[in-house]
Each structure stands twice: as C-alpha cells, then as structure tokens.
Amino acid sequence: MVTGGGVFRELTGLGHEAYLAALPTSPTDTDEISSPSGYAQVGVRVGNAVLYVSYREEFASLDRAGEVAQILAREAARRAGLTGGGVEDRSTVSTGKEEGVKSTPISDRSLADLPPPAETPAKDNRFASYSRRPAQSVYGATWASDERSYLWNLWRFPLVFRAPKHLDCERKEVDDPITYTCKSRRENVKAGFLPDLRLEFRSHYCGSSCSDQETAAFLRGIPDHAQTSWTKADDSTYYATDRSGEPDRYRMAMKRHWGWQDKSAHAQHAFLLWVRVDIAEEADDMAQKIVNDMFTQTGGFREVKSD
Known part of the structure; x- marks a missing residue:
C-alpha cells in the first residue's frame, strides 16, 4: 500500500508480527529544510515484546532505506534474543491483515550486499548551499x-x-x-x-x-x-x-x-x-x-x- 508517497507492508519471517513503513521524510522532522531522503521503520513483535528500528539516509531511495531498516531490525532482534515466531501463529493476532496491505518476506541480504549510498547532488541541498x-x-x-x-x-x-x-x-x-x-x-x-x-x-x-x-x-x-x-x-x-x-x-x-x-x-x-x-x-x-x-x-x- 502506498500512502502520501510512502509504503507500508507486512513482513514475514521475523517475529510473530512485523511491518515495514517507508516515508520520504521522518515524522520527527522539524523546521530544518530536509534534503531528499529515505526514512524507514520496522516494527517487530515476539510475544509481548515489541522492537522498533528506524533508519534515515540523506539522498536515499525508499527502497534502500527500507532494506537497510530490515537488515538492522533482523540483527537487532537476534541480539535481543527475539528470534521466535518465524512462522506466524495467527491465533495470537487479534485482527486480520489490513485490506490492501501487501505481505513480503523480510530481506535476507546483508549491508555488504547493498550498493553504495547515492552521491551528493550538485545543487538544491545544504551541502551545495x-x-x-x-x-x-x-x-x-x-x-x-x-x-x-x-x-x-x-x-x-x-x-x-x-x-x-x-x-x-x-x-x-x-x-x-x-x-x-x-x-x-x-x-x-x-x-x-x-x-x-x-x-x-x-x-x-x-x-x-x-x-x-x-x-x-x-x-x-x-x-x-x-x-x-x-x-x-x-x-x-x-x-x-x-x-x-x-x-x-x-x-x-x-x-x-x-x-x-x-x-x-x-x-x-x-x-x-x-x-x-x-x-x-x-x-x-x-x-x-x-x-x-x-x-x-x-x-x-x-x-x-x-x-
């Protein structure tokens, strides 16, 4: 599902429930003039434990920000011992999947597999100004x-x-x-x-x-x-x-x-x-x-x- 230039989808393969939300700007943006950037958040639930991982990268696409957030969330969940629930037990979920929301497997790549960050544009950003x-x-x-x-x-x-x-x-x-x-x-x-x-x-x-x-x-x-x-x-x-x-x-x-x-x-x-x-x-x-x-x-x- 795409809303206001962003993306929301459920993730499988991590926890009892997981989601990815990717937006062109962070919801915590202030009056600073932000350069084009990718912002993504992954939320993971394992039993009663909930983990949120947010990632933002200046000049990144939503796809790149979303994939980095998934990789970091997978590693954070592993280090926190929140590795259960790889196969969903739907009996623990109080509501069904939201209509129109896509469900995809969580990324299995590593950060080293990703292409390098985008180069800084030559104009219309704080570095150029x-x-x-x-x-x-x-x-x-x-x-x-x-x-x-x-x-x-x-x-x-x-x-x-x-x-x-x-x-x-x-x-x-x-x-x-x-x-x-x-x-x-x-x-x-x-x-x-x-x-x-x-x-x-x-x-x-x-x-x-x-x-x-x-x-x-x-x-x-x-x-x-x-x-x-x-x-x-x-x-x-x-x-x-x-x-x-x-x-x-x-x-x-x-x-x-x-x-x-x-x-x-x-x-x-x-x-x-x-x-x-x-x-x-x-x-x-x-x-x-x-x-x-x-x-x-x-x-x-x-x-x-x-x-």
Whole structure:
C-alpha cells in the first residue's frame, strides 16, 4: 500500500508480527529544510515484546532505506534474543491483515550486499548551499575543515551554517524577523556528545538596502542590545564577548549588515543578522566557531558577496 508517497507492508519471517513503513521524510522532522531522503521503520513483535528500528539516509531511495531498516531490525532482534515466531501463529493476532496491505518476506541480504549510498547532488541541498571559502574570524576560533559538526539549513533562514548536530531548533511564529532558538539535547549533554549551549539568531531582509529606520527597529528587538558592550570589527560588523552573568558560562554575540548580488537578475539583496551563543565556559571556542562561521558565510570582511 502506498500512502502520501510512502509504503507500508507486512513482513514475514521475523517475529510473530512485523511491518515495514517507508516515508520520504521522518515524522520527527522539524523546521530544518530536509534534503531528499529515505526514512524507514520496522516494527517487530515476539510475544509481548515489541522492537522498533528506524533508519534515515540523506539522498536515499525508499527502497534502500527500507532494506537497510530490515537488515538492522533482523540483527537487532537476534541480539535481543527475539528470534521466535518465524512462522506466524495467527491465533495470537487479534485482527486480520489490513485490506490492501501487501505481505513480503523480510530481506535476507546483508549491508555488504547493498550498493553504495547515492552521491551528493550538485545543487538544491545544504551541502551545495554552504560556501567552502576559507574561514574568517571576527574574534576567536574557527572550525577546522575536518572537525565534526553539522550543516544546518533552517526554514527561511538565509544561510547554511556549521554547529553541533545534537540540537533542537525552534522557530518563533513571526514572519519578521526570522527568529530561531536552538538548544542542546539534554541526554546528549549528559552523554558528553556536546556541551550545554543555547544558540539564538535573527535575520531581517531589507530588500536592496537597509535603511537607518529598519536597522534601528531590528536592533531594538535584540535581547539585551543596549546592555551589551559591542566591539567594532568593521563598518558592518560588531561583536561582544562576556561571561553572561552566570557562573561558568560564556557568551559571544555578533550583529551584522550583509548582502549578496544576484548577477543574473542584476539585483542586490541586503540583510540584518544577529546571533548569540551561550555555552559552558570551558567550551568557549565552540561559541566562537559558530559565530565565526556565520560571519564567514555572510562574506566575512566584505560587505557584499556575489552569487
């Protein structure tokens, strides 16, 4: 059965009951602009025990995501000792098979049998939108080219940037300015995958240029703007660093006017940007890396970038 671009079918050969659901996007997707991807989940029941395995791969087909999920579910069930019920005992099932749902044997292939993942497309994804220009610093550290991070491409935010992966980002329900707050996931902080951080940023599109009135209105909306001690980096960029008023915390902020030229349309686009990172003091370099990456992606020490 295919519903809304997805696939659902029963699986035989694993547990008392099993199913495969494959979708073009994960049901847990947030405001991040997702590249085309395959998402699949396999559910397995053996007696009163239920196992769920989810798999997602960027740029994968539904067939590939579905088969990988089946292989992983088969192995997970084996390791969990849930190997009974290869032949269905229909007396344990309270309802019959849903009308129109196909039933197929679970994949018996291994991951090594599958073809390699698809290559990253040349356009229309976060990798293509991110500029590989040399990193520039308004203050402090920058990301190393091979350093572990994630490319964030958030809905309506005009640039892709590097930051830790394990963040939950929420967009404020206002059209202007575009406002996001991202926070570390608590369980990943406890596991040591990343420090406790809070990332806030705002963007306003001005049109061909930003008037003094627009700029003043944007700055009035920035949290603690008047109480922040700003340092000038160039005519369009100011930054600030402090200890955030809390023990063992570090904070770095940047406000910036930037733009890009659309050569094909002979048009210029101007934006106002504000970003602030609040983080554990011992990880102050990560705050600097996030801010400096946004600085680099908006042209660095140039007022206007071309496209």
